[in-house]
Amino acid sequence: MKGGDWKGLISSLFVFSVVIITISPVITQAVVQPLIIESRLVTFGRYAFASEAIDSIAEDDSLSVVGIGSSMMYKAFDGECMEAFSEVENSNFYNLGVPASRPYTDMMQIPRLSNSGVDVVLVEVGANLLFKMSEGPNDYLEFRFTVQTMIQENSDLGPWTEIVLPYHQKWVYTNEYERTVARQEWFVESNEILLERLFGLEEEDDIEFRFLPDPETPEWIDYLKRPGWPASVIENDWKRKMTMEEYNETYLMTRSKFEPLGNGTQNHAALHYIISELIQSDIEVVLVGMPHHPHTYPYLDDGQWDGYNTTLQTLSESYDVNMMDFTWAEKTGWAHKHFSDKNHLDDDGRLEFCERMTPLLNSLLES
Amino acid sequence: MDFTTVEYYQWFLPCTFILAVLANRKSKNLRIWVLTLASYTFFWFASGWHFLLLALSTVNDWVAGKKISSSSDDVVRKRWLKFSLTVNLGLLAIFKYLDFLIESFNVVSLKIPGSPELSTLGIILPVGISFYTFQTMSYTIDIYRKKSEPYEKMVNFACYASFFPQLVAGPIVRADEFKKQIDSPMEINPLAIRLGLTLIIFGIFKKLVIGDNIALHVNHIFSDGIPLDNIFLVWWGSLCFGIQIYCDFSAYTDIAIGSAYLFGITLPENFDTPYAARSPQDFWRRWHISLSTWLRDYLYIPLGGSRGGKRTLVAAIMGTMLLGGLWHGASWNFILWGLIHGILLLIHRYITSTEWNNKIKQKFVRSHLFTSWLLTQYFVFMTWLIFRLEDTSMMWRSLKTFVGYDVDWDFDTAWDSLPEIKILTCVFVIMFVLGHGFSGKIGGFKHWFGKQNPVVWGLLSGIFLSATFLYRPAETVDFIYFRF
DSSP states (O other): OTTOOOOHHHHHHHHHHHHHHHHHHHHHHHHHHHHHHHHHHSGGGGGGGGGHHHHHHHHHSSEEEEEEHHHHHHOOOOHHHHHHHHOTTTTTEEEOOOOTTTHHGGGGGHHHHHHTSSSEEEEOOTTOHHHHHHHSSOOHHHHHHHHHHHHHOOOGOOOOHHOOOOGGGSSSOOSHHHHHHHHHHHHHHHHHHHHHTTOOHHHHHHHOOOOOOOOSHHHHHHHSSSOOOOOHHHHIIHHHHHHHHHHIIIIIIOOOOOOOSOOHHHHHHHHHHHHHHHHHOOEEEEEOOOOGGGGGGGGSSSTTTTHHHHHHHHHHHHHHEEEEEEHHHHHTTOOOOGBBSSSSSHHHHHHHHHHHHHHHHHHHHHH | OOTSSHHIIIIHHHHHHHHHHHHHOOOOHHHHHHHHHHHHHHHHHGGGGGGGHHHHHHHHHHHHHHHHHHHOHHHHHHHHHHHHHHHHHHHHIIIIIHHHHHHHHHHHHSSSSTTTOOOOOOOOOOOHHHHHHHHHHHHHHHHTTTTSSOOOOHHHHHHHHHHHHHHOOOOOOOHHHHHHHHSOOOOOHHHHHHHHHHHHHHIIIIIIIIHHHHHHHHHHHHSSOEEEEEHHHHHHHHHHHHHHHHHHHHHHHHHHHHHHTTTTTTOOOOOOOOGGGGHHHHHHHHSSSHHHHHHIIIIITTTTTSSSOOHHHHHHHHHHHHHHHHHHHHSHHHHHHHHHHHHHHHHHHHHHHHHHHHHHHHHHHHHHHHHHHHHHHHHHHHHHHHHHHOSSHHHHHHHHHTTTSBBBBOOHHHHHHSHHHHHHHHHHHHHHHHHHHHHHHTTTTTHHEEEEEOOHHHHHHHHHHHHHHHHHSSSSSOOOGGGG
């Protein structure tokens, strides 16, 4: 370049700007996202798999049913079983339940889900989900919001961002710059993992259900329908280490003290948003009250779960939705044998859930 | 604010550049005022009230320079020179060495019953004091030696003493070199701008990607209480520190030179692929060149240099290297570091003067070159341990391990002791080694890259800056030479 070549300098700066604007967002997305989904960067890839999963479901031209919710939905929904029981040809059933998820976090995936062309969405409504979200530090929420929003796009933003509490807003990345900066924090570690893989130094992990298949492989779709599940806690802990009474006293008494509220929480706002958004997109919504272990109920105080009943009633009166309420086990006939622990189903339970859900889904898909 | 903070690139450098360009249209003097005020602003952000010391040093040398120049009486001239040196060295003595002297006194007094123990003053080292005092001292010395003329205007001299790109960590610029440039009108040259940007981008990459990532290994190995008896671990720690300090310091220099280019000022190079050096003397011609030449001109030669006998030479070399070591910091390990480098220089002088060495050199040219390089770098990297480890017990242990005395040879132990990001760091080390060699072959990678056509330049610069963003560690490590 000659001393007075301003044109050359401007061209240089133009190329330079194009390169720096494009490289980092593309590379961080390409490197970090697969390793998160694969569970190499986080303990469980399901926490961040929704966007990729919905994109794959959107490519499916057949009739499709999706279940969203917490680990109760994740451990109850067996898409392959439902497919086998389905009387509707060419229908697929996908499980998008995420451990510890709640409407407040599920709402992040709604804009994409609404545009995915799915036909029916099962929305979990449970006594375990209807609590008040508080401002302030919360490791789980920080993790879910940051990990999911850093691999999303602008089109994933929507009215749900207004439901996010002011303190939690900083965990929601709302533009490509913020998302790229967030992904950069994982980039060095991602590179190390890829290099370990390249040199065959990657350590194997024997917790199989943790690992998600590569979205580019055929196993991915199978996984979305029928994810792996951890072994039954009852089998591992209860039957071997303690009596039923001990289990009830330690787990049901101490950990089943859900106190659902009837309205006014961020989770309620999120449920309203989720349902209305899906209905607006012509998607059939089924509200599912997930079953709890029958031994839970004797430990409940009078009226302890009234908030749940109120919520379900309000939602069913406000929207044109279907409902499957399995919560009250004594009325709906869920038994000890269906459970892996106090509120998660095991293989028998999944089969039961599948059998009970399919008739309604058949009718919805046929209509 | 320093060269790794966003504020420097986001507002300080662009604003100063625009103001300097606008001022330059009005008058040369206005541009100098702008640069001086910008430099003091920069220093204020870097060091707070310590800018007063810079101002004091500036006024002192400005007045002394004028007085020395205007007087033909040698006694008067010498008196003013002494005054100037006393003020400068006094500032250094108080702010840099006083607490060290008190601590050293206390160590000695512990051994003498009844001796008093003095409390240290907790003086905070003013940023850049070693650099700007050396710079301004050379100004008065050169005027005294009648090698140069004083600056005509005080603001020009203040601009020289405080010029922000090199104020905090050099390179140490000679007054004459700067004067010629500041006296000419500022030329906004697209080639200089591009070269400046190249150096800035290259410097940021070297510092944040290579230096700071490798620093994680160095800090882990030398600070986390890991036993330093594993030879691979100590070799790796020393190699990494050698790379870290080079990338850290040369990056600062690159950014300084690059920033100065934007204002039409060319600062001297400070490094010339030092790890390609084949002798201790060669190393000092390539490492921190502006300090080495300063020490040569204002210490080694006045002490007699190589013009006297052997004793003079030994005294000159050892005196220069000891003071050079002490210049780096008020600590015994820096003195020891200087001492060992002095001994290495003397040994090298002795070996090169022997008959047998010349015979081997002529007979086995390549082997001689390779062995010279290997031995030089072995000792250079060994001395980095002394430079890095202030804790005496850790330093001795690591030195013993480095030379293979009473060591553990288990590679797996060393590998397992490294921090989590291992392979990527190894990749950075390999990249550095290859880049260092390649850079030496083409006469400076950054200059080669600065001269490429616009598309190639844009691509390379974009890739380097993107890589900097992507690979920068979560926490930036302070520039090592800020401490000096």
